[in-house]
Amino acid sequence: MPLNLDIVIETVDYEVDMKAGLETLQGASEATLSIVETLVTGKVALRHRGVSSVRTILKRTFKGSYGQVFAVEISDEELQREYKKIGNTTFVELMSYFMKESLYLESADLSAKAQKIVDNLGDSAEALIKKLRVSSMENLHKVSTKFDHDVKIRYRKSLxxxxxxASFNKSTVLALQATESDKSTDITASITRLNINTGNGRLLLEGADETVAFGFGIEYKEVRLEAKKKFSENLDHNNGIDSSKWKNLKIIARPIKLRDGKIVKYIVTGFYND
Structure with missing residues (x-):
């Protein structure tokens, strides 16, 4: 292929607590494998076995902040062909997307090729995001939560x-402790991004500066056509025009909140007609 990556733990000295460091490396490996396997097979694996056709390989460390080079190795020829169709550039784009989505962070707009891959994954895309939240992201944040070290995963495009x-710190880990409210609230917002296959996207609350993730509490195929059209038409209207001319939707949703009360996602349960 090859796909060479590294993980950088921001430390003052060329050293890191071994237990937390190993757990962080494990989280990076788990997250990378989950994303690669899903993209080349189209399915989310329940668990990673010790011997697999898709593996991460430790390479060398490097000085400065503590750094560890690792690489993705695919031994199965059919899966190799699937990966080559994706290519390193698009894979890195998707790796960033899924890692950020798992932490409710806004990512850059996907290229047409990357967006098509996400669309084709259908429900597997959301299943992958949920899987990353279970253990991979928690492990990846170990040195951040225990020692306040920032962590970066990088693509080594060239020497x-x-x-x-993606970057991780003691703030991004808080997303893993988010809980969904059992009460719905009324919000007024514009749709800024929408996946027409999964129903996930981002919205901008009236008067706000930062977008927030949203989704539906049921499978998107079960969502009424009227609601799908309402959301997609709002996105189409707002796309490419000045924000002062955007239209808003009045939405009923359950917020997903962090412990400090910050809302990181809304689960849409209904909307009001104009």
């Missing part, structure tokens, strides 16, 4: 060019 895929 001199490193592309940051």
């Amino acid at each position: 001199n060019e490193k592309v940051v895929i």
Whole structure:
């Protein structure tokens, strides 16, 4: 292929607590494997076995902040062909997307090729995001939660060019403790992103500066056509015009909140007609 990555733990000295460091490396490996396996097979694996056709391989460490190079190895020829169709550039784009989505963070707009891959995954895309939240992201944050070290995963595009895929710290880990409210609330917002296959996207609350993730509490195929059209038409209207001319929707939703009360996602349960 090859796909060479590294993980950087921001420490003052060239050292890191071994237990927390190993758990963070494990989280990076688990997350990478989950994403690769899903993209090349179209399915989310329940668990990773010790011997597999898709593996992460430890390479070398490097000085500065504590750094560890690792690579993705695919031994199965059919899966290799599937990966080549994706390519390193698009895979890195998707790796960033899924890692950020698992932490409710806004990611850059996907390229047409990457978006098509996400669309084709259908429900597997959401299943992958949920799987990443279960243990991979928790492990990846170990040195952040225990020692306040920031962590980066990078794509080693060349000897001199490193592309940051995702960054983790003691703030991003809070997303893993988010809980869904059992009460719905009324919100007024504009749709800024929508996956027409999964129903997941992002919205901008009236008067706010940052978007928030949203989704539906049921499988998107079960959502009424009227609601699907309402959301997609709002996105189409707002796309490419000045935000002062955007239209808003009045939505009924259950918020998913962090412990400090910050809302990181809304689960849509209904909407009001104009």
